[in-house]
Amino acid sequence: MFKATVIVKRRPKILDPQGKAAEQGAKLLGFNNVSGTRIGKYIEFNIDTNDEKAAEKEVKEYSEKLLSNPIMEDFEYRLEKVK
Amino acid sequence: MKPTFGIVTFPGSNCDYDAYYAVKKILDYEAQFIWHKEKSFNGIDAIILPGGFSYGDYLRTGAIAKFSPIMEHVINFAEKGGIILGICNGFQILLESGLLPGTMQVNESLKFVCKDIYLKVENRDTPFTNKIESDTIKIPIKHGEGNYYTDVKTVTELEKNGQIVFRYASKNGKVSNQFNPNGSISNIAGIMNTRKNVMGLMPHPENACDPVLRKTDGQLIFKSIAQSLFN
Numbered sequence: 001m002f003k004a005t006v007i008v009k010r011r012p013k014i015l016d017p018q019g020k021a022a023e024q025g026a027k028l029l030g031f032n033n034v035s036g037t038r039i040g041k042y043i044e045f046n047i048d049t050n051d052e053k054a055a056e057k058e059v060k061e062y063s064e065k066l067l068s069n070p071i072m073e074d075f076e077y078r079l080e081k082v083k
Numbered sequence: 084m085k086p087t088f089g090i091v092t093f094p095g096s097n098c099d100y101d102a103y104y105a106v107k108k109i110l111d112y113e114a115q116f117i118w119h120k121e122k123s124f125n126g127i128d129a130i131i132l133p134g135g136f137s138y139g140d141y142l143r144t145g146a147i148a149k150f151s152p153i154m155e156h157v158i159n160f161a162e163k164g165g166i167i168l169g170i171c172n173g174f175q176i177l178l179e180s181g182l183l184p185g186t187m188q189v190n191e192s193l194k195f196v197c198k199d200i201y202l203k204v205e206n207r208d209t210p211f212t213n214k215i216e217s218d219t220i221k222i223p224i225k226h227g228e229g230n231y232y233t234d235v236k237t238v239t240e241l242e243k244n245g246q247i248v249f250r251y252a253s254k255n256g257k258v259s260n261q262f263n264p265n266g267s268i269s270n271i272a273g274i275m276n277t278r279k280n281v282m283g284l285m286p287h288p289e290n291a292c293d294p295v296l297r298k299t300d301g302q303l304i305f306k307s308i309a310q311s312l313f314n
Contacts, residue, residue: 017230
């Protein structure tokens with residue numbers, strides 16, 4: 001079995017209202033060195049196969065078709081063999 | 084003849100009854116609900132994907148609703164030229180399904196906005212606007228993610244093809260940032276596909292139909308659809 005970890009990020013050029021708001025909060029708290037806050041998603045799941053290529057195919061398709069929106073987001077993933 | 088509107092209910096839809104009420108009780112058309120798990124629908128002249136929070140807006144607005152069994156049939160209906168109106172969350176579902184280009188982002192203000200706004204009618208030659216004579220109409224918005232986004236190239240295409248149907252504007256039809264409630268690119272409030280049979284609209288025409296509310300401009304959109312179906 002594999003454990004997959006997917007991180008979905010907004011493309012750098014796309015406005016991130018949540019990141020912007022968090023950064024305003026950071027400034028209010030006095031974190032003056034903070035900049036470039038971007039908020040994305042962290043997703044983890046298991047893939048029940050021992051075939052690494054099959055697992056990779058599945059994580060990619062799942063990420064492309066559902067977990068991310070290809071119009072404004074990119075994703076990266078990590079696969080880790082478990083058990 | 085009375086058109087029959089099919090209103091799709093997803094888990095989390097909350098404007099389905101508003102749409103039903105507007106179409107059936109106020110406008111005296113036929114209307115029926117279609118549960119999202121249905122595998123077919125018959126005798127429907129136009130589909131409404133209503134507003135709400137399908138699947139709790141999990142992941143992204145509309146992202147999971149696009150996999151509901153009914154959506155395959157909604158897409159087929161669109162491909163055959165059937166009229167589809169996606170309102171608010173319905174618009175978001177149309178974007179996620181690929182029936183319309185672009186995507187929605189959180190409002191620029193990060194706030195949920197609920198108020199009456201004016202829309203400039205940019206294209207009258209559509210099944211959704213043919214009964215509108217005035218420059219602007221007044222209907223309410225109520226959304227947290229209505230900040231329509233697409234790349235500049237797509238906006239140019241939409242503009243060139245007359246696919247931008249409504250823009251946020253002043254009462255007199257002046258389009259500017261000042262009248263943009265959510266930060267949407269080019270003040271876009273509603274767009275349609277190139278074939279002109281599928282429209283997504285962030286504002287809620289069904290909430291501006293009952294005369295008791297003292298605003299009835301929303302009726303014009305449903306009347307336009309009826310007009311286009313039987314002429």
